[in-house]
Amino acid sequence: MRYAHEVDKVRTAERALMARLPDGTLMSRAAAGLASVCARILRGGRPHAEPGLGVYGARVVLLVGGGDNGGDALYAGAGLARRGAGVTAVLAGTKSHEGGLADLRAAGGRVLPVAEEERVATAIDRADLIIDGMLGIGGRGGLREPYAGLARRAADSPAIVVACDLPSGVDASSGQVAGAAVRADVTVTFGTYKPGLLVDPGAEHAGVVELVDIGLGPYLPDPDVCAPLAEDVAVRLPRPTSESNKYRRGVVGVLAGSETFTGAAVLAVGGAVRGGAGMVRFASSEHPVELVRQRWPESVTTVIGDSLDGIGRVQAWVAGPGLGTDERAEALLAQVLATDLPVLVDADGLTVLARRRDLLWRDAPTVLTPHAGELARLLGTDAGEIEARRLEHVRRAAEELTATVLLKGSTTLIAEADRPVRVNPTGTPWLATAGSGDVLSGLTGALLAGGVPAIDAAATGAYLHGLAARLSADPYGDGAAPISAYDVLDALPEAFRTLAG
Numbered sequence: 001m002r003y004a005h006e007v008d009k010v011r012t013a014e015r016a017l018m019a020r021l022p023d024g025t026l027m028s029r030a031a032a033g034l035a036s037v038c039a040r041i042l043r044g045g046r047p048h049a050e051p052g053l054g055v056y057g058a059r060v061v062l063l064v065g066g067g068d069n070g071g072d073a074l075y076a077g078a079g080l081a082r083r084g085a086g087v088t089a090v091l092a093g094t095k096s097h098e099g100g101l102a103d104l105r106a107a108g109g110r111v112l113p114v115a116e117e118e119r120v121a122t123a124i125d126r127a128d129l130i131i132d133g134m135l136g137i138g139g140r141g142g143l144r145e146p147y148a149g150l151a152r153r154a155a156d157s158p159a160i161v162v163a164c165d166l167p168s169g170v171d172a173s174s175g176q177v178a179g180a181a182v183r184a185d186v187t188v189t190f191g192t193y194k195p196g197l198l199v200d201p202g203a204e205h206a207g208v209v210e211l212v213d214i215g216l217g218p219y220l221p222d223p224d225v226c227a228p229l230a231e232d233v234a235v236r237l238p239r240p241t242s243e244s245n246k247y248r249r250g251v252v253g254v255l256a257g258s259e260t261f262t263g264a265a266v267l268a269v270g271g272a273v274r275g276g277a278g279m280v281r282f283a284s285s286e287h288p289v290e291l292v293r294q295r296w297p298e299s300v301t302t303v304i305g306d307s308l309d310g311i312g313r314v315q316a317w318v319a320g321p322g323l324g325t326d327e328r329a330e331a332l333l334a335q336v337l338a339t340d341l342p343v344l345v346d347a348d349g350l351t352v353l354a355r356r357r358d359l360l361w362r363d364a365p366t367v368l369t370p371h372a373g374e375l376a377r378l379l380g381t382d383a384g385e386i387e388a389r390r391l392e393h394v395r396r397a398a399e400e401l402t403a404t405v406l407l408k409g410s411t412t413l414i415a416e417a418d419r420p421v422r423v424n425p426t427g428t429p430w431l432a433t434a435g436s437g438d439v440l441s442g443l444t445g446a447l448l449a450g451g452v453p454a455i456d457a458a459a460t461g462a463y464l465h466g467l468a469a470r471l472s473a474d475p476y477g478d479g480a481a482p483i484s485a486y487d488v489l490d491a492l493p494e495a496f497r498t499l500a501g
């Protein structure tokens with residue numbers, strides 16, 4: 001698991017640790033870690049695997065702000081200068097870290113005030129590697145000048161950009177980017193991950209994130225956000241044993257599709273079948289039932305009117321994809337939510353819930369899987385607001401709607417009240433294709449029916465779904481192609497095997 005802490009918690013932990021150490025110890029640990037990652041990158045090591053030019057003679061530019069983030073960059077630059085790099089520090093703050101500046105000078109580094117615009121521009125344009133040390137966890141809001149101009153210039157330079165602690169302009173606690181911000185190829189972060197490095201839009205600005213241990217671990221409280229690694233997800237996968245039969249593995253009820261929308265039902269049932277359900281019971285009107293029966297003969301289908309009576313026993317429900325939003329859909333959704341079973345609500349089901357939030361007052365687990373537009377309807381705001389502050393909104397939704405909320409998008413977030421928000425690390429932008437969300441709901445429903453707790457089912461579903469999409473869009477890791485929701489379904493067995501193996 002990668003754990004992330006908000007700024008106030010990082011500061012409290014840093015204070016506790018600093019009180020036990022000689023002055024400057026933490027900064028020198030941070031700077032040493034940063035310098036060694038930069039040296040590795042210059043030599044062509046991971047996470048930049050291209051043949052490197054080496055540290056000796058490399059042109060390194062430090063963008064130095066007025067706070068401790070600038071101090072880290074100056075000390076790291078001094079370290080690189082001692083290994084033979086040509087280091088230029090661009091001083092952009094109203095002041096600069098004195099110790100760091102003295103160390104850089106002593107190591108033979110060059111110093112340029114930001115006001116020397118032409119020389120600064122030339123240095124940035126010719127750099128092999130740029131260290132962004134303008135703002136760290138002390139940053140607030142979008143970058144102001146002259147930082148914003150330096151960030152733009154760095155973006156146009158062919159240099160590799162390495163952010164110190166976090167890309168300047170990214171809000172450390174939320175991932176919000178309110179204006180200009182640095183786009184890094186690599187971010188070297190200290191002590192713990194910051195939520196803004198894992199959650200978009202910040203995550204996208206951070207590139208590959210490397211954590212440097214500065215000894216903060218014992219002083220950190222519970223995390224605010226975490227991103228599971230493959231092994232964290234693998235242990236939660238339900239695996240059939242010799243004791244298993246189709247009922248014990250979990251029966252999923254899928255309430256989806258309508259005379260107008262049939263594809264969503266076929267995909268959601270497919271997600272449930274490929275998600276490892278022992279059995280899928282599909283309830284809908286005539287046309288979708290006919291199509292599901294043809295494509296998934298292994299499912300048990302029932303044509304229903306406006307009642308679910310006679311469907312048979314299930315252990316969890318998936319309700320909503322293609323269901324429509326009329327009174328019948330509302331009545332059926334109400335019946336599903338009146339059960340004492342785990343229920344996942346998606347798509348049209350969420351639109352119905354936006355006008356019938358009272359249906360969420362239940363004791364059994366409820367998982368909601370909105371995209372930003374659907375969540376906006378549920379919370380009475382607009383999608384742009386949700387996208388800009390995804391973390392805040394997914395938390396608010398989990399609390400107000402008393403549900404496990406999986407917010408889809410470029411980084412999928414999963415929230416449940418009083419728990420760290422989980423960030424899904426898999427996926428690809430190629431997944432943004434019609435119908436892929438229906439596959440996710442079926443798949444997650446199968447995990448719920450298999451007895452996986454709601455937050456783990458949602459996190460495992462999102463992980464497998466994103467992995468399947470990646471395996472299908474870019475099977476050899478050498479170039480991606482467009483995929484359909486069906487391709488994601490077809491890649492699910494391989495995603496399971498990859499994860500379990």
Ligand SMILES: NC(=O)C1=CN([C@@H]2O[C@H](COP(=O)(O)OP(=O)(O)OC[C@H]3O[C@@H](n4cnc5c(N)ncnc54)[C@H](O)[C@@H]3O)[C@@H](O)[C@H]2O)[C@@H](O)CC1
Pocket residue numbers: 014015018026027028030065066067068069070072134135136137138139140141142143144145147164165166190214
């Ligand atoms: N406190 C510690 O123990 C450690 C701190 N470290 C470093 O210290 C950093 C935090 O240092 P600071 O607290 O000095 O804060 P920063 O260096 O992040 O920046 C603070 C300064 O930036 C200005 N500023 C804020 N937002 C701005 C904006 N949008 N545009 C322009 N200027 C803006 C503020 O006025 C303030 O002067 C960490 O990110 C990390 O890099 C590391 O050395 C590890 C140890």
Ligand SMILES: Nc1ncnc2c1ncn2[C@@H]1O[C@H](COP(=O)(O)OP(=O)(O)O)[C@@H](O)[C@H]1O
Pocket residue numbers: 347371407408409410411412427428429430431432433434435436437438439440465
């Ligand atoms: N920019 C993106 N990068 C990566 N994944 C994305 C992006 N945009 C959307 N997705 C993913 O694509 C899927 C789309 O689901 P959804 O919006 O429900 O579509 P549909 O309703 O057509 O099935 C979700 O899993 C979502 O997380």
Ligand SMILES: [K+]
Pocket residue numbers: 069132133134135136163164165166167168
């Ligand atoms: K920075």
